[in-house]
Amino acid sequence: MADPAQAPADRGDGESPPPADVAFVRRIRKDFQRIQMEHEFAVDEVLTKVSILRKEFLHLHRYNPIEHVGSRVKSPTSILQKVARLGIEPTPEAIRASIHDIAGVRITCSFIADTYRVLEALTFQTDVRVIRIKDYITHPKPNGYKSLHALIEIPVFLSTGPVPVTVEVQVRTIAMDFWASLEHKIYYKYDGAVPAGLVASLTEAAQLAELLDQRMEELHTEVRGTGWESAE
Numbered sequence: 414m415a416d417p418a419q420a421p422a423d424r425g426d427g428e429s430p431p432p433a434d435v436a437f438v439r440r441i442r443k444d445f446q447r448i449q450m451e452h453e454f455a456v457d458e459v460l461t462k463v464s465i466l467r468k469e470f471l472h473l474h475r476y477n478p479i480e481h482v483g484s485r486v487k488s489p490t491s492i493l494q495k496v497a498r499l500g501i502e503p504t505p506e507a508i509r510a511s512i513h514d515i516a517g518v519r520i521t522c523s524f525i526a527d528t529y530r531v532l533e534a535l536t537f538q539t540d541v542r543v544i545r546i547k548d549y550i551t552h553p554k555p556n557g558y559k560s561l562h563a564l565i566e567i568p569v570f571l572s573t574g575p576v577p578v579t580v581e582v583q584v585r586t587i588a589m590d591f592w593a594s595l596e597h598k599i600y601y602k603y604d605g606a607v608p609a610g611l612v613a614s615l616t617e618a619a620q621l622a623e624l625l626d627q628r629m630e631e632l633h634t635e636v637r638g639t640g641w642e643s644a645e
């Protein structure tokens with residue numbers, strides 16, 4: 414699909430679109446750039462919060478519960494594709510109301526207990542408004558997918574004042590992340606129509622990942638019980 418956000422307003426070849434279209438494309442391009450910018454700022458805010466939590470945990474407990482943090486902001490093309498898929502107007506208001514995964518932050522933790530601890534510490538903050546939490550760790554998806562999903566809204570302070578921006582935060586363990594990234598690749602390879610045998614194998618692998626998470630957590634508790642890595 415053509416991306417109005419990237420489209421030149423005037424090609425200077427004598428075949429420019431009529432003025433009304435030029436104005437329309439310019440407006441959409443500006444709107445999309447603004448949406449993208451606001452979500453980039455929101456991701457920066459969340460990344461700063463996560464970095465502070467990580468350093469504080471390390472300082473207090475000499476223990477880092479966060480293994481890795483990743484983020485992404487949907488491109489204007491990708492937002493437009495979702496606009497078309499949802500059948501909504503390409504206006505900032507409709508996009509903000511209906512598309513909540515423009516900004517995404519993924520936090521990978523060492524252990525299951527850490528995923529809950531980190532999400533709680535993040536959502537507890539007074540400038541974070543929780544819109545929705547989905548606990549796919551306690552209630553995995555039928556295919557075995559596990560993760561904590563939180564839709565949060567945080568204020569981004571612009572020159573015109575604060576703007577509330579939604580960010581989708583996913584928190585999972587290394588084992589859950591390993592599984593999800595392979596499942597994602599397989600899903601795309603088969604364009605969603607994954608053969609039944611492969612689906613069953615993936616679900617079985619998710620159970621193995623769960624066993625690994627449990628075993629690692631037990632080992633960790635055992636070792637910590639001896640005072641290793643303790644702050645005291």
Ligand code: GTP
Pocket residue numbers: 514547554556558562592593594596597
């Ligand atoms: P969409 O984001 O539009 O799909 O709607 P939703 O908010 O109902 O989605 P959900 O909270 O179930 O999942 C949002 C995101 O979680 C997806 O975009 C993926 O990144 C991830 N996710 C959810 N289910 C799966 C899954 O079965 N496999 C993998 N690999 N990732 C998943």
Ligand code: MG
Pocket residue numbers: 514
């Ligand atoms: Mg999504």
